[in-house]
Amino acid sequence: MKNAFRQSMGWLHTWAGLIVGWLLFFLFLTGTLGYFDTEIDRWMQPERPLFEAAVPSSEILAMAIDKLKVAAPGADRWVVRPPFGRESTDLIVSWRGASGEAGKNGTTSFYPSTGEEVNYRKTGGGQLLYRMHYRLHYLPAVAAYWIVGICTMIMFVAIVTGVIVHRRIFKDFFTLRWGGRQRSWLDAHNVLAVLVLPFHVMITYSGLMFFAYLYMAPVMQATYGVGEQNRTVYFDELFGRAPTVERVGRLAELASFDAIVADAEHRAQGEVLYVEVHQPGDANARIYIIAGGRGASRYFTRLLYNGVSGELLQSYKPPSAVKTFYDIVLALHEGLFAGTFLRWLYFITGLLGTAMIGAGLVLWTVKRRDKIGDTFGFNLVERLNIATVAGLPAAIVVFFLANRLIPAAMEGRAAWEAHTMFIAWAILLLHALVRPARRAWIEQIWIAAAICLLLPVVNALTTDRHLGVTLPAGDWILAGFDLTILAFGIVFAATAWKLTARRIFKEARA
Amino acid sequence: VIVSGLLLSVLGMGFLALAMRRHHRQVFRRDPKRFVTIAFRMAGMSSLILCLLACAEAWGWPIGSVAWFGMLSVGALCIVGMLAIRSGKVA
Numbered sequence: 001m002k003n004a005f006r007q008s009m010g011w012l013h014t015w016a017g018l019i020v021g022w023l024l025f026f027l028f029l030t031g032t033l034g035y036f037d038t039e040i041d042r043w044m045q046p047e048r049p050l051f052e053a054a055v056p057s058s059e060i061l062a063m064a065i066d067k068l069k070v071a072a073p074g075a076d077r078w079v080v081r082p083p084f085g086r087e088s089t090d091l092i093v094s095w096r097g098a099s100g101e102a103g104k105n106g107t108t109s110f111y112p113s114t115g116e117e118v119n120y121r122k123t124g125g126g127q128l129l130y131r132m133h134y135r136l137h138y139l140p141a142v143a144a145y146w147i148v149g150i151c152t153m154i155m156f157v158a159i160v161t162g163v164i165v166h167r168r169i170f171k172d173f174f175t176l177r178w179g180g181r182q183r184s185w186l187d188a189h190n191v192l193a194v195l196v197l198p199f200h201v202m203i204t205y206s207g208l209m210f211f212a213y214l215y216m217a218p219v220m221q222a223t224y225g226v227g228e229q230n231r232t233v234y235f236d237e238l239f240g241r242a243p244t245v246e247r248v249g250r251l252a253e254l255a256s257f258d259a260i261v262a263d264a265e266h267r268a269q270g271e272v273l274y275v276e277v278h279q280p281g282d283a284n285a286r287i288y289i290i291a292g293g294r295g296a297s298r299y300f301t302r303l304l305y306n307g308v309s310g311e312l313l314q315s316y317k318p319p320s321a322v323k324t325f326y327d328i329v330l331a332l333h334e335g336l337f338a339g340t341f342l343r344w345l346y347f348i349t350g351l352l353g354t355a356m357i358g359a360g361l362v363l364w365t366v367k368r369r370d371k372i373g374d375t376f377g378f379n380l381v382e383r384l385n386i387a388t389v390a391g392l393p394a395a396i397v398v399f400f401l402a403n404r405l406i407p408a409a410m411e412g413r414a415a416w417e418a419h420t421m422f423i424a425w426a427i428l429l430l431h432a433l434v435r436p437a438r439r440a441w442i443e444q445i446w447i448a449a450a451i452c453l454l455l456p457v458v459n460a461l462t463t464d465r466h467l468g469v470t471l472p473a474g475d476w477i478l479a480g481f482d483l484t485i486l487a488f489g490i491v492f493a494a495t496a497w498k499l500t501a502r503r504i505f506k507e508a509r510a
Numbered sequence: 511v512i513v514s515g516l517l518l519s520v521l522g523m524g525f526l527a528l529a530m531r532r533h534h535r536q537v538f539r540r541d542p543k544r545f546v547t548i549a550f551r552m553a554g555m556s557s558l559i560l561c562l563l564a565c566a567e568a569w570g571w572p573i574g575s576v577a578w579f580g581m582l583s584v585g586a587l588c589i590v591g592m593l594a595i596r597s598g599k600v601a
């Protein structure tokens with residue numbers, strides 16, 4: 001009875017894992033890179049100045065309001081996102097319903113240190129990679145969310161069944177045996193899964209929570225009713241959006257920001273992160289401010305001010321316990337609170353998760369090579385494995401290469417960066433399909449190694465943000481990117497070299 | 511504090527591994543005595559708890575506990591790597 005249960009769980013684990021394994025590998029790898037999304041952004045925008053002097057937030061806000069007065073007079077709403085922390089280095093202003101020359105609605109970004117409009121090349125940057133891990137690419141958003149959600153659910157199933165199937169979690173806790181091919185892959189898959197199990201469970205569970213309101217829409221509709229209007233009510237309540245106000249038609253000068261910012265920062269014990277000005281220039285103007293520090297939960301103080309007198313009108317309630325739980329779960333997933341060291345831990349555990357999936361996929365083929373090694377299904381799985389495990393990392397580095405090689409002024413270059421990545425991936429898939437499997441593995445890992453090692457060189461040839469400049473300047477974000485890619489290149493090269501050596505040895509013996 | 515936390519995690523996982531018969535034999539080539547096993551286990555546990563305290567010291571409890579899990583994973587991985595390399599050489 002017990003064995004039958006374990007066997008059926010094993011069956012479920014094998015096939016559930018296989019079906020979504022390739023996509024999960026993609027989600028995990030792009031998601032892991034997402035922990036360094038802004039750092040990657042920075043690297044993909046080499047035009048940005050090396051160092052930017054910090055400017056006090058009241059000065060930045062004053063600058064933003066000046067820009068908005070010129071660009072978007074008569075707007076219904078101005079939105080200001082000052083730079084903060086590692087997540088955003090630009091000052092971003094946008095407006096809705098303006099009557100100025102800059103258009104009705106619009107967004108502009110500025111360097112906070114100089115007030116100049118940003119002028120870096122158009123790029124999807126790290127944000128694009130990050131977005132791919134829940135939004136995929138080339139697909140409508142809602143379809144992508146559903147696909148990712150279903151895969152995540154299956155991942156959860158695979159985790160639970162995996163724990164059941166794995167009989168000796170504690171006994172084999174540290175076990176990684178060389179030699180036996182199947183034994184080693186199984187050990188690797190187990191060790192990677194067990195050691196990082198808290199991360200796997202957390203990331204999968206929280207991943208599901210992100211779009212819970214999409215997957216569980218009927219629950220929401222049961223309370224709030226169906227239809228667009230009720231949806232808006234729900235989201236206003238959930239995310240605490242500022243209510244809109246009407247114009248009264250009398251002109252009035254906007255209140256000075258200095259006092260309001262000082263008050264908000266005092267109340268929140270943190271920086272101003274977000275400002276909305278409703279009906280600027282009107283007597284009924286409102287200023288809505290979100291401010292706060294970065295804790296484990298994403299709890300921010302939200303304040304509403306009278307836009308003319310500067311008097312505080314409302315301080316929003318702290319969120320409910322349920323919402324706080326939701327926020328904490330999401331915060332755990334994103335790790336936005338993480339400093340440099342913790343961010344690296346996230347990155348490493350993410351890579352381990354990716355490797356765990358890769359090892360699982362390879363294990364499937366190793367286990368079955370003797371029995372069904374020449375069937376069509378087996379070949380398909382093996383080729384897809386090669387193109388995913390070895391090909392995808394290579395394709396992502398091609399994305400970075402494209403960032404340097406596509407002319408900075410080209411029309412639609414941001415889209416072409418992504419196209420290049422997927423074209424490269426398609427070529428690698430084709431390559432995996434036509435070459436003998438064993439060769440294809442070795443060749444693709446060599447390709448990945450070559451591209452990784454090439455990237456810093458290309459970077460040095462095309463920009464002046466290469467290691468020769470960034471290392472002496474102590475810019476660890478830029479230098480860290482190049483060094484990390486180099487390290488990956490070395491790991492790939494070592495792997496490929498070892499595989500090649502083993503192959504030659506085998507051929508010599510045969 | 512962060513570095514010492516990481517070291518504590520590696521150390522603690524190492525002790526725990528040595529408390530297990532298989533890995534003890536791998537390293538010392540003989541079966542562990544009963545009290546040795548218990549001593550290693552105690553040492554391992556207390557290192558890991560110290561590691562948690564170090565994390566809490568460095569980041570405060572909420573974030574520190576998250577960091578602790580990360581440190582445990584990385585520490586255990588180091589030990590797995592070391593044991594694997596060692597057994598690779600022996601075999």
